[in-house]
Amino acid sequence: xxxxxxxxxxxxxxxxxxxxxxxxxxxxxxxxxxxxxxxxxxxxxxxxxxxxxxxxxxxxxxxxxxxxxxxxxxxxxxxxxxxxxxxxxxxxxxxxxxxxxxxxxxxxxxxxxxxxxxxxxxxxxxxxxxxxxxxxxxxxxxxxxxxxxxxxxxxxxxxxxxxxxxxxxxxxxxxxxxxxxxxxxxxxxxxxxxxxxxxxxxxxxxxxxxxxxxxxxxxxxxxxxxxxxxxxxxxxxxxxxxxxxxxxxxxxxxxxxxxxxxxxxxxxxxxxxxxxxxxxxxxxxxxxxxxxxxxxxxxxxxxxxxxxxxxxxxxxxxxxxxxxxxxxxxxxxxxxxxxxxxxxxxxxxxxxxxxxxxxxxxxxxxxxxxxxxxxxxxxxxxxxxxxxxxxxxxxxxxxxxxxxxxxxxxxxxxxxx
Amino acid sequence: xxxxxxxxxxxxxxxxxxxxxxxxxxxxxxxxxxxxxxxxxxxxxxxxxxxxxxxxxxxxxxxxxxxxxxxxxxxxxxxxxxxxxxxxxxxxxxxxxxxxxxxxxxxxxxxxxxxxxxxxxxxxxxxxxxxxxxxxxxxxxxxxxxxxxxxxxxxxxxxxxxxxxxxxxxxxxxxxxxxxxxxxxxxxxxxxxxxxxxxxxxxxxxxxxxxxxxxxxxxxxxxxxxxxxxxxxxxxxxxxxxxxxxxxxxxxxxxxxxxxxxxxxxxxxxxxxxxxxxxxxxxxxxxxxxxxxxxxxxx
Amino acid sequence: xxxxxxxxxxxxxxxxxxxxxxxxxxxxxxxxxxxxxxxxxxxxxxxxxxxxxxxxxxxxxxxxxxxxxxxxxxxxxxxxxxxxxxxxxxxxxxxxxxxxxxxxxxxxxxxxxxxxxxxxxxxxxxxxxxxxxxxxxxxxxxxxxxxxxxxxxxxxxxxxxxxxxxxxxxxxxxxxxxxxxxxxxxxxxxxxxxxxxxxxxxxxxxxxxxxxxxxxxxxxxxxxxxxxxxxxxxxxxxxxxxxxxxxxxxxxxxxxxxxxxxxxxxxxx
Numbered sequence: 001x002x003x004x005x006x007x008x009x010x011x012x013x014x015x016x017x018x019x020x021x022x023x024x025x026x027x028x029x030x031x032x033x034x035x036x037x038x039x040x041x042x043x044x045x046x047x048x049x050x051x052x053x054x055x056x057x058x059x060x061x062x063x064x065x066x067x068x069x070x071x072x073x074x075x076x077x078x079x080x081x082x083x084x085x086x087x088x089x090x091x092x093x094x095x096x097x098x099x100x101x102x103x104x105x106x107x108x109x110x111x112x113x114x115x116x117x118x119x120x121x122x123x124x125x126x127x128x129x130x131x132x133x134x135x136x137x138x139x140x141x142x143x144x145x146x147x148x149x150x151x152x153x154x155x156x157x158x159x160x161x162x163x164x165x166x167x168x169x170x171x172x173x174x175x176x177x178x179x180x181x182x183x184x185x186x187x188x189x190x191x192x193x194x195x196x197x198x199x200x201x202x203x204x205x206x207x208x209x210x211x212x213x214x215x216x217x218x219x220x221x222x223x224x225x226x227x228x229x230x231x232x233x234x235x236x237x238x239x240x241x242x243x244x245x246x247x248x249x250x251x252x253x254x255x256x257x258x259x260x261x262x263x264x265x266x267x268x269x270x271x272x273x274x275x276x277x278x279x280x281x282x283x284x285x286x287x288x289x290x291x292x293x294x295x296x297x298x299x300x301x302x303x304x305x306x307x308x309x310x311x312x313x314x315x316x317x318x319x320x321x322x323x324x325x326x327x328x329x330x331x332x333x334x335x336x337x338x339x340x341x342x343x344x345x346x347x348x349x350x351x352x353x354x355x356x357x358x359x360x361x362x363x364x365x366x367x368x369x370x371x372x373x374x375x376x377x378x379x380x381x382x383x384x385x386x387x388x389x390x391x392x393x394x395x396x397x398x399x400x401x402x403x404x405x406x407x408x409x410x411x412x413x414x415x416x417x
Numbered sequence: 418x419x420x421x422x423x424x425x426x427x428x429x430x431x432x433x434x435x436x437x438x439x440x441x442x443x444x445x446x447x448x449x450x451x452x453x454x455x456x457x458x459x460x461x462x463x464x465x466x467x468x469x470x471x472x473x474x475x476x477x478x479x480x481x482x483x484x485x486x487x488x489x490x491x492x493x494x495x496x497x498x499x500x501x502x503x504x505x506x507x508x509x510x511x512x513x514x515x516x517x518x519x520x521x522x523x524x525x526x527x528x529x530x531x532x533x534x535x536x537x538x539x540x541x542x543x544x545x546x547x548x549x550x551x552x553x554x555x556x557x558x559x560x561x562x563x564x565x566x567x568x569x570x571x572x573x574x575x576x577x578x579x580x581x582x583x584x585x586x587x588x589x590x591x592x593x594x595x596x597x598x599x600x601x602x603x604x605x606x607x608x609x610x611x612x613x614x615x616x617x618x619x620x621x622x623x624x625x626x627x628x629x630x631x632x633x634x635x636x637x638x639x640x641x642x643x644x645x646x647x648x649x650x651x652x653x654x655x656x657x658x659x660x661x662x663x664x665x666x667x668x669x670x671x672x673x674x675x676x677x678x679x680x681x682x683x684x685x686x687x688x689x690x691x692x693x694x695x696x697x698x699x700x701x702x703x704x705x706x707x708x709x710x711x712x713x714x715x716x
Numbered sequence: 717x718x719x720x721x722x723x724x725x726x727x728x729x730x731x732x733x734x735x736x737x738x739x740x741x742x743x744x745x746x747x748x749x750x751x752x753x754x755x756x757x758x759x760x761x762x763x764x765x766x767x768x769x770x771x772x773x774x775x776x777x778x779x780x781x782x783x784x785x786x787x788x789x790x791x792x793x794x795x796x797x798x799x800x801x802x803x804x805x806x807x808x809x810x811x812x813x814x815x816x817x818x819x820x821x822x823x824x825x826x827x828x829x830x831x832x833x834x835x836x837x838x839x840x841x842x843x844x845x846x847x848x849x850x851x852x853x854x855x856x857x858x859x860x861x862x863x864x865x866x867x868x869x870x871x872x873x874x875x876x877x878x879x880x881x882x883x884x885x886x887x888x889x890x891x892x893x894x895x896x897x898x899x900x901x902x903x904x905x906x907x908x909x910x911x912x913x914x915x916x917x918x919x920x921x922x923x924x925x926x927x928x929x930x931x932x933x934x935x936x937x938x939x940x941x942x943x944x945x946x947x948x949x950x951x952x953x954x955x956x957x958x959x960x961x962x963x964x965x966x967x968x969x970x971x972x973x974x975x976x977x978x979x980x981x982x983x984x985x
Contacts, residue, residue, distance in 0.1 A: 076943030
């Protein structure tokens with residue numbers, strides 16, 4: 001390594017003349033509070049990029065020496081690229097963190113604990129707990145999200161199916177899915193994809209009374225019969241052709257099928273509001289209902305937090321920005337055009353932004369919400385979940401067998417943490 | 418005179434210095450480092466420790482590596498179909514009095530210059546099981562086509578079709594040049610001996626084209642073994658890609674290398690995977706050079 | 717005559733197979749998602765230009781276009797200069813170790829590029845060059861292939877002019893610059909076009925070193941578009957068309973030179 005550094009330094013002088021096109025990150029002068037500083041802010045949601053940019057602009061108004069550059073990396077690449085960047089010491093100064101990745105980043109000291117004594121009581125407790133590691137908070141929750149059933153009213157009307165009621169059950173849902181399916185027109189009652197468990201498997205597992213990971217984080221719940229019931233809920237829908245099969249959903253994802261009018265009921269998050277109200281097909285055709293009740297009522301709650309890279313050149317400015325993003329003022333701005341802000345009491349603006357939709361549904365469900373299942377190396381068993389369950393979803397292996405195989409593999413991975 | 422020699426030598430070194438240094442730093446030294454890394458294990462965010470041959474033992478037991486090898490070799494072997502196709506088209510275009518040769522050549526050439534990422538996206542759409550153009554055309558003749566790149570039975574072959582489609586134009590250009598280099602006298606002599614079109618093709622054209630075919634086959638095998646772009650777009654990478662039921666049929670050696678090196682940051686293991694690729698390329702290329710005596714005719 | 721008709725039928729059918737995907741790409745890029753997914757599909761476009769504007773909303777297309785132009789352009793200039801210098805030395809100058817050095821250079825040609833990537837990435841990272849134009853350009857300034865290709869070309873050039881110039885007292889620099897380079901123009905053009913094409917379409921290296929969307933090339937940016945829009949095919953078709961059009965345009969214009977380039981590098985290799 002040392003060798004290559006020296007050699008490349010020699011080389012540098014030779015080639016810089018040719019590539020005299022710098023723009024690299026020059027060293028920053030240290031700790032001059034009045035120096036102009038540009039913070040990079042990594043986010044993954046294109047729909048939220050404009051809101052984040054206006055928040056950044058708002059911040060610069062009160063902190064004229066700090067400007068913020070919002071960097072969008074689409075969700076599919078976000079964690080890959082962030083990991084690579086963090087390994088190379090080039091992570092953004094401030095970035096979005098989620099539950100499954102948090103403990104990995106905190107335990108490897110890629111992100112640092114928050115200095116001072118932030119007031120965490122203004123955010124929902126499941127969210128601040130999610131971002132606490134070894135007793136210390138590592139960031140402030142930015143937003144929260146819960147899950148609901150988005151449904152296409154036009155398709156309901158066409159089949160004269162009544163819209164979902166707030167107290168509907170699994171049986172009501174299955175009944176509606178059967179009635180709404182119209183094979184001749186290529187229309188499915190719902191979609192049972194495999195990919196993001198937050199809106200699908202984790203919810204039904206909780207509704208069935210099962211669990212994904214034991215509270216102490218040591219044991220997988222996939223072998224539990226109730227957990228398996230939460231999985232067969234979905235595989236049965238595919239078997240009954242009320243959902244496209246896994247191959248079809250690989251070719252065209254359910255959200256696009258929903259936006260093309262091919263799916264009547266789409267399990268989605270509160271974060272889908274901006275997409276569905278902007279999309280020229282779904283606009284005006286859809287509404288949202290709570291998740292149907294199984295053995296009990298449940299939805300997964302999750303929220304994104306803003307965290308600071310441990311290697312940032314400007315920790316003071318970065319934390320100042322995170323504090324601003326966690327403030328009531330920022331939450332109110334976020335709620336007008338973005339996701340549900342995490343700051344208690346600022347959520348009404350979010351509901352009122354789209355009076356045509358029953359958005360209160362997402363807030364009401366907080367009362368029975370269950371936390372997102374995570375451990376220290378969540379990614380490892382997330383990969384196992386997909387590897388094993390793909391076989392069940394594709395009909396190669398019975399669901400209960402795939403689930404018990406998965407439980408064994410996951411237990412082995414948890415033992416290594 | 419001696420001083421002149423010394424001066425010439427100095428100039429020689431000066432002229433090769435930029436490339437020489439660049440190659441040393443960015444190519445030669447990295448090969449040695451990769452060989453070294455293949456004997457180490459890496460942490461999630463950097464730092465590595467010596468583990469000897471552990472990575473190579475892991476290679477032997479890893480079912481994903483086995484699948485990636487089978488897929489890559491199958492793709493490579495079937496990809497050679499582009500050679501007879503290209504020869505066929507070259508011969509047709511090279512016929513006497515052929516018109517619109519320039520136009521055909523341009524059209525065949527389009528995929529060669531198009532960005533592979535773009536090609537993969539277009540084909541993924543063409544291959545769509547429910548709304549793709551291919552299955553629509555098949556439905557017109559009463560065939561219910563599969564989800565080409567999501568079905569384990571068809572995914573790899575669908576990939577081969579794209580690979581051949583994209584490379585046939587390149588090979589065509591090389592074979593056309595090869596055909597034009599064959600002296601007319603050979604054909605005249607064959608005609609005097611009473612050889613017709615087909616006999617001329619088998620007794621004059623093919624043997625004289627065989628050195629070109631050999632070159633093309635060496636280059637295309639090396640290229641196919643490194644298949645990545647198409648798979649990266651059509652199958653993706655990371656945990657999410659594993660929800661595609663055809664994923665086990667789409668993984669290739671370089672795709673696996675990418676995942677281990679830059680998705681899971683398991684760089685020591687990734688280094689072992691590319692060392693295996695190097696071995697594969699060396700062996701297959703050497704085998705082709707040995708085997709060429711059996712079929713390549715040097716005039 | 718009749719046989720030519722069969723030949724033309726075969727060729728026309730195959731040419732159609734070559735072009736049809738591009739036509740379908742264009743048509744889809746102008747449809748809405750719901751009409752793109754209607755069965756049976758309509759074969760006509762609809763004039764939905766907003767698919768194109770959505771591409772610009774999500775990826776900084778202009779910036780990525782510029783990055784790609786700069787990367788491809790600088791790599792090309794660098795390789796033509798450095799490779800021709802080295803090729804001239806290997807073809808014409810005598811110095812101890814020449815064959816050994818050339819042999820080492822050839823051995824690099826045999827190694828698949830993936831073997832270089834992890835260490836190259838480490839070098840970029842330790843220089844603080846991740847997410848920069850230098851990272852895209854610098855390793856691509858040097859090429860064993862370029863040296864090899866040009867050396868073959870130089871060996872085929874007549875020596876008389878150079879010998880006459882040497883008698884007139886011209887040194888290696890002058891001979892290289894004012895005699896060899898002008899004579900070798902077709903070879904240089906061939907190399908330039910190949911480097912340009914490979915750089916423009918390159919995915920792996922840009923994907924890995926530059927993760928900041930503003931520093932990405934079109935190839936990596938396009939792949940990230942799929943990460944965002946998943947299977948919203950009309951938008952993906954619009955983006956992929958935009959990203960590949962420039963190079964298609966250049967190569968349709970410079971077809972002759974390019975084809976010569978492939979043919980020479982192919983046959984002599």
